[in-house]
Amino acid sequence: MWISLVPLTLVWLSMTQAFEPCQMVWDACQKGDVPWTRCYEDRIGSCTVKGRLMANFIHRRVSWTQEADESPTPQHRVRISSSALQRSRGATSEEEVLLVATVINSTFFKLSPPLQGTGRGIRITLDRPSPRTVLGGLVLAVRAGNHPVSDLSQAIKLTFKHNKQVEDGACVFWKESLLEDGTGYWSTSGCDTSDNGSEFICSCNHLSFFAVLVNPVLSVDEGDAVNLSYITYIGSALSIFFTVISLIIYICLQRRRPEKAIGVHLQLTGALLCLHLSFLLCCFWVWQLNEKEEDWVCRGLGLLLHWSLLATFTWTALEGFHLYLLLVRVFNIYIRRYLLKLSLVGWGLPTLIAVVCGISGVYGKYRLELRDADNRNSTAEICWMSSHRLSVSFVTTVAFPCLVILCNSCMLGLVVFKLWGLRAGGGGAESSGDSKKMTREKWLKLWKDCATVLGLSCVLGLPWGLASTTYTSLFGIYVFTILNSLQGVFMFLWSLALSCKSRSDNNSSVRDPSTQKVMTTSFNN
Template sequence: MGPRKALLILGLMCMLGACFSQCGRHFLKKHRQCLDIYECGGIKEECQGNTLCLYTLGSYYCQCKDGFTNTKNKVYFKLGEERCRDINECYNNTVICGHKADCINLIGSYKCTCHSGYTNPTNNLKHCIDIDECEEAEMKKEDLCGIKGTCENINGSYWCMCPKGYTNYGNERTPCSELDCETFQANSRLAQSLEGLADILSMMRNSCLALSNPHIASEGKTDGEALLEKFLIATEAILSPGHLNHREEVSGFLQTVEESIRLIGPQLKDNGTEMETTEIDAKIAVQRGKTQPTGPILLTNENARLDTDWTTAAGTGTYPGFALAALLTYKNLEKFVNNSFEELKGHEKNGKNPSSFKISSKVVSVVVSNPSTQNLSSPVNITLRHLNETVESSEVEYICAHWNDRGAWSEEGCHQQQTNATHSVCTCELLSSFAVLMALYPMKHPFALILITKIGLNMSLLCLVLCILTFKFCRSIQGTRTTIHLHLCVCLFVADRIFLAGISKTEPVGGCRFVAAMLHIFFLGVFMWMLLEGVQLYRMVVLVFNATIRPLYLFIAGYGTPLVIVIISAIVNPKGYGTKEHCWLSLTDGFIWSFLGPVCCITFLNIFFFIITIWKLAQKFTSLNPDTSELNKIKAFTVTAIAQLCILGLTWVFGSFLFKKYIGTTVAAYIFTILNSLQGALIFVMHCLLSKQVREEYAYFLSCFCTPQKKRYSDFSSTNPSSSQSRGSQSGQHTGEFQI
């Protein structure tokens, strides 16, 4: 080999060495050697998630774990390709667990759960075997099918076979209960006299006999829902008008209803059943099971609500494995049982006996499977909605009562837990048919109150007549405030006179409404003239002294405003005038606020005017001579006006209580009567007797009828010729006010 060839071979070998010195992607160069990288371990694990990593020389592959599959159906794949997802074995193979178990998918796996009545003692996924409930119950000495029942094991369950006279109401896994079909006697005296009752009893007896005879084919039996519907329709004939005429018929009907529901309830398929006809609204709840049912029971409808629990409803277990609770609301039964109150006649309140009782709710029946309904383990709560009846001017008490076995309403075992205007909650230790009764205590005012009313109001009327004559004919005090006082007295006189003569004349209805409307107008007029007096004081002090208001404006405000309010009120609610016992505004639907609303507004406005007036007076007294006659005069005006407003306001504070039920109604009546009789006397004292000018006019008037006084007055006039001129000058000043 020549040197040239050797160099060529050496160069070629150097080139090949340089190429082989560069390692591939999956190799690592170390000590001039390329070492294979292990991708399936360490922090550089290439296969992640639900995968397995497979190592190869110079490479790797990923493979899904058992229970997972590649989204592209690849067995081997590398990083960056689709990952593994869970296989739903239950979906892909519906019989993977067999026919005795249910399949439940898990992440990467699945499990099988045996059906009820089967067990898996070996934890084999597909090995569910039947449970022999009858053998287990015998070993545990449990009475699975009742005393007379026979337990028969079947694949996945068991049956309770009942002998004749016993039944499990078609529920094979329910213990057998004894049936007493003789309860439904269609040939009884009551069934023959009450039309329709015999049909119900016959229907229930046939159903009972079918249940108690195991030889009758099951297809011949009527299911619970259909039987309930037939029963409720059959009751409509009895509840139609004119049928339930005697208490014995009512008691027999209610007892039949309760026994029928106890028979029908166990035959219902669902745990809750609702059914309604034109006469009855029925809600029934049932519970079935080996153990005693527990938990609350709440049955409710538009007119009633039942609150109890399953322990109370089931009782001592006469119906093993079964419990029933039903709420039946009769839509018109209260018309037939609005009597029989003799056992309530001794009911007293504040030492008074009620003059009458009325049914004030729908009648409801509560039925449970517990046979000891007269001695419940715990009381039940029954909420009843009051009927929409208006009772005015009477003391009212709501009483929880039940229909007893003597055919009368009784309070025994029931008491009222709470009540309001619309509902009463009754707590009862027994179960029957219930209703809320309303006891009426008419307000009979004592003779002393009637006497005070007549004497006080007549005295007030006399004082008001004197005031009217004084303000009309006493020339020296004529002015804006005198005009206001005159018409205030006129309104108060007319209102008191109508009140005294017609407040209790409720017949005829049209006349009573007219009296109420007149009282509304004139009592509002009194407050309007009071407001005008406050406005006049405000003008005198805040604006200018001796300010006057044109009479036309006074009349429009004093009489026009009350008239407009009454007209609007009469248009909105014409029946709001006049009640059953008083010719006054109705207390229902807020109609009384057509009077109290304006009165409150006027009172607040007057308080505002009086505060401003007193504040301005205080400023003027600090800046002027306190003896200034005008300031003293306005001060006196303000004091009398405030006193007058206080008396009038207090009167109607107590008057608003007079026509509605309150604990202190009699006390309010006395206070209202006394204050009302003081109004006329107060106005006469403040504006007439305490006025120097009015007293002089009275003296001059009396001198005309008393010769000695007239002579002395003439002598006084001759020595003081300016006296008459002084009186004339006082009136000629026309200040519009008078001085106290």
């Protein structure tokens, strides 16, 4: 007999749930064994509104033939297209669908505990962002119809107002973890973010619990993180190999034809060699460290890496200074013991800064945090400055390089202006009878000019300026990583060009005097 009562029991439960007041759904889902987010989504669509409607809560039926536009709070707004509403009603013939929109405190969303893992020699810690990063501490929950919708052709628009002091927001939705313990994490999948200065506008192709994370770390998949690591290690190894060859070439050129520019190139190449060597040593040593180990070797390697980076940027700045003397102060630029004075600045300034930082206890293990596509953080360690020394790191590794790149960009612009002026001045010598020949020569000159500009860009450290693109796109991270890990290779190509040019100076001066003038100024003097 009890078997025959089972269908009646199910019907009774569905009826009681259908007449459940919406005010009681929240408390009931908090006490249940099912994850509250799943319970809330299931029961909020079948409850009934009794008495006065709750604050910041919209629960009404809307026509699926037109767009729904609701604002549960002055700071939150949701717009759902008619096509999305039509899909949410399923196969029913109802002319209206139920729309529920409300805001929920972000503290009720419990983040999954950190996951520990090791990936191909790199110790990685997966973590989730803190709820305090949710804009305003409020989450916008949206539900429409009786069927979940995703992969919408017309995205759902959600608006989150903010003050102008908030930066770098990312639209996310709540995704339950596989642990069935009510925890989860914020994911950016299916959502695009735009900011008009006062509002974050989220365009999402599905319905769920939505929020905006402010000041997020750029999303990087764990696979991309491993790929970037391999690119960095392989590129640094290649740079070490080719910088050694470049040093040999510069030494030979210096012995055969002593020139100040070759001496400056030689010092910059040596700084690059120290930088890539110290970087690989820091990474290798961290692999050997235990979880809680913090010894003097890591601090020493952090000092060496910092010193090498400062020396690289200092010599890059001196390359720009030397180019300034050649292109702007063409006459009366003789300086007694010029290379010795440059060496005192190029090696002395980084040494002084590194020693002061070392005495101050700046160096130690630093945690690099990335976030994957599911908004989980991956943390890798490196011997560098301690995480709490952000001010020192900002001044020495952000402000100083930005100043160097800005000045050297001006120098490169001056070189381009000089090249353009020389080409424009020499254009009248072309004869109309040899148009094809001159066209080929024009292309050859253009190719040489482009090679000159690209080579000088690497020597002047302008690829470091691509660091700004790493905050906006994954593609920018890849470009920045590839170009800067292969700096030693580019310096080798530059030294090879100098070596080849030194053998053909006499011939090139006869064929193209304008090119010879610029090349001599840029490469050698």
